[in-house]
Amino acid sequence: MPFSLKKTKSLIILLSLIFFQFVLISIQVPRGDETNYFERVIFSVFSPINNGVVSVFRGIGSLWKGYFGLHRVQKDNQRLQKEVFRLNQENSLLRSMLRTSKSEKEMLDLLIELEGSVLPARIIGLDASNVWKSLVINKGSLDGVKKNMVVLDKQGHLVGRIVDPVTFKQARIQMITDTESGVYVIPQGKNVPGIINGIGNGQCNLEYIHATDTLIVEGDRLITTGFDGIYMPGVLVGHVVSVVENTSLFKEIKVVPAFKIQNLDLLAVITVDVNELF
Amino acid sequence: MVMKDYIGMVLSVLVAFLLYSLLAKISVSLLFLFNFFSLIVIYFALEKGEIYGAFLGAFCGLLQDSFSMSVFGVAGIAKTIVGYSAGYFSSKINVTPIRRNFVFVFLLLCVELIIWSVLYSFIFSERVNTGGGLIFFQPLITAVLGSLVYRFVRKLKSSKM
Structure with a gap:
C-alpha cells in the first residue's frame, strides 16, 4: 500500500510538471514578433551566466597566449585585427552608399555621421534548437543596441538583425537563415x-x-x-x-x-538608423 | 537528500552549462553530438529516483530552451519524461553493469530525441535541423560518454567507501 501511494504521488508530480510545461508552451504560441515577459526574464537570468562562462574561457585563453606567447606580436596583431575590422565595416558601408549614388557632399556628411556607428560585439550563445536561427551577443541596451539594428560579420556581409529580447548587456540576433527572417x-x-x-x-x-x-x-x-x-x-x-x-x-x-558560421566570432552592430542615412 | 547532494546537483548542471558553452565555441557541429544536460538528468535520476529525475529534467530542459529562440517547455517536457523514466525503470531493473547501462541510457536518449523532434515539428511546423544527420548520432555518442562517466563516478564512490 505505501508503495502504491508513493507511485501515485510520483505520477502526479510527473503529470503536473508536464501540464505546467504545456501551459507554458500554450502561453507562448503563437508568439508573433514580440517576446513575452517569461521569455524575457529567463533570457535576462541565463544570458549573463553564458556571457560569464565565455568570458572566463576567453580570459584563460588570453592569459595563456599573453604570458607564454609573443606578447608584443599578439598586441600588434590584435590592433591590426581591430583596424581591419573597422576598415572592412567602413568599406562595406561606403560601398553601400556609393550604390545609392549620393553626391560627394552627402557622402562626407554621412561619413561624419557614421563615425562610431559600428559597435563590435562577440557571440556568447547559439540557438540550441537550430544554430541557423539566432545568436546572442555580449552587447545590449547599455551599449546602445536596439531592436532591428543591422548586424554584419567581419567582412561586412549581412548576418541578421537585432530582435527581442535586448537586455542591458546582451541581445539576440535573428539570422537571415532563420525561417522567419x-x-x-x-x-x-x-x-x-x-x-x-x-x-x-x-x-x-x-x-x-x-x-x-x-x-x-x-x-x-x-x-x-x-x-x-x-x-x-x-x-x-x-x-x-x-x-x-x-x-x-x-x-x-x-x-x-555570404557569412560563414564557423568564422562568426566578432560581429558589427550598426547602431545608426539606416533608414535616416540611406 | 542531503545538502551535499543538492550542491552536487547544482554543480553538475553548471558543468553541463559550461561544457555546452565550450562546445559552441569550439564547433557548432559538436552541439548536435553531445547532450550534457540529459546526462545530468539521467545520472541523478538513477541515483535519486524518478521524482528528482522529473524535477531536474524540467529544470535542465528549460535551461536548454533558454539557449534558443525556441518555445520554453519543448526540451523541458522531453527531459521531464526521460528523467522520470530513468528513475522509475532503474528501480525495477539493475542498470549498473556498463553494457546494460549503455543500452539503457541510449534508449532513453532516443526517446528524448523523438519526443523533442515531434514537439518541435508540431509547434513550429517545420522540420528539425539535423545538422546534416549529426543529431542522429547524439544518443549513441552521449550514451557512450554517459556510461563511461557513470562507471567512473561509481568506481570513485566505491573506492572512497
Whole structure:
C-alpha cells in the first residue's frame, strides 16, 4: 500500500510538471514578433551566466597566449585585427552608399555621421534548437543596441538583425537563415528584386522571382535593397547556387549566405538608423 | 537528500552549462553530438529516483530552451519524461553493469530525441535541423560518454567507501 501511494504521488508530480510545461508552451504560441515577459526574464537570468562562462574561457585563453606567447606580436596583431575590422565595416558601408549614388557632399556628411556607428560585439550563445536561427551577443541596451539594428560579420556581409529580447548587456540576433527572417534583395547589377527567406539548414530561398524571368543565374551576388526598411541597401547577403524552373508561378532559387558560421566570432552592430542615412 | 547532494546537483548542471558553452565555441557541429544536460538528468535520476529525475529534467530542459529562440517547455517536457523514466525503470531493473547501462541510457536518449523532434515539428511546423544527420548520432555518442562517466563516478564512490 505505501508503495502504491508513493507511485501515485510520483505520477502526479510527473503529470503536473508536464501540464505546467504545456501551459507554458500554450502561453507562448503563437508568439508573433514580440517576446513575452517569461521569455524575457529567463533570457535576462541565463544570458549573463553564458556571457560569464565565455568570458572566463576567453580570459584563460588570453592569459595563456599573453604570458607564454609573443606578447608584443599578439598586441600588434590584435590592433591590426581591430583596424581591419573597422576598415572592412567602413568599406562595406561606403560601398553601400556609393550604390545609392549620393553626391560627394552627402557622402562626407554621412561619413561624419557614421563615425562610431559600428559597435563590435562577440557571440556568447547559439540557438540550441537550430544554430541557423539566432545568436546572442555580449552587447545590449547599455551599449546602445536596439531592436532591428543591422548586424554584419567581419567582412561586412549581412548576418541578421537585432530582435527581442535586448537586455542591458546582451541581445539576440535573428539570422537571415532563420525561417522567419525576410530580407529584400536584388542581384548585383540586375533589376530583379526578391525576398530571401531562411530554410533552417544554413541556406535560403530567393522568393517571388517570376518563372519567366531569365536574368537570375547561378553565381549571382545578392545585395540588400533597403526596401524592407530594416537593412541598408548594398550589403552583400549571399550567392545564388541553383535556379530551378518548375510548374509553379515562381522559380525555385537556392541561396548560400555570404557569412560563414564557423568564422562568426566578432560581429558589427550598426547602431545608426539606416533608414535616416540611406 | 542531503545538502551535499543538492550542491552536487547544482554543480553538475553548471558543468553541463559550461561544457555546452565550450562546445559552441569550439564547433557548432559538436552541439548536435553531445547532450550534457540529459546526462545530468539521467545520472541523478538513477541515483535519486524518478521524482528528482522529473524535477531536474524540467529544470535542465528549460535551461536548454533558454539557449534558443525556441518555445520554453519543448526540451523541458522531453527531459521531464526521460528523467522520470530513468528513475522509475532503474528501480525495477539493475542498470549498473556498463553494457546494460549503455543500452539503457541510449534508449532513453532516443526517446528524448523523438519526443523533442515531434514537439518541435508540431509547434513550429517545420522540420528539425539535423545538422546534416549529426543529431542522429547524439544518443549513441552521449550514451557512450554517459556510461563511461557513470562507471567512473561509481568506481570513485566505491573506492572512497
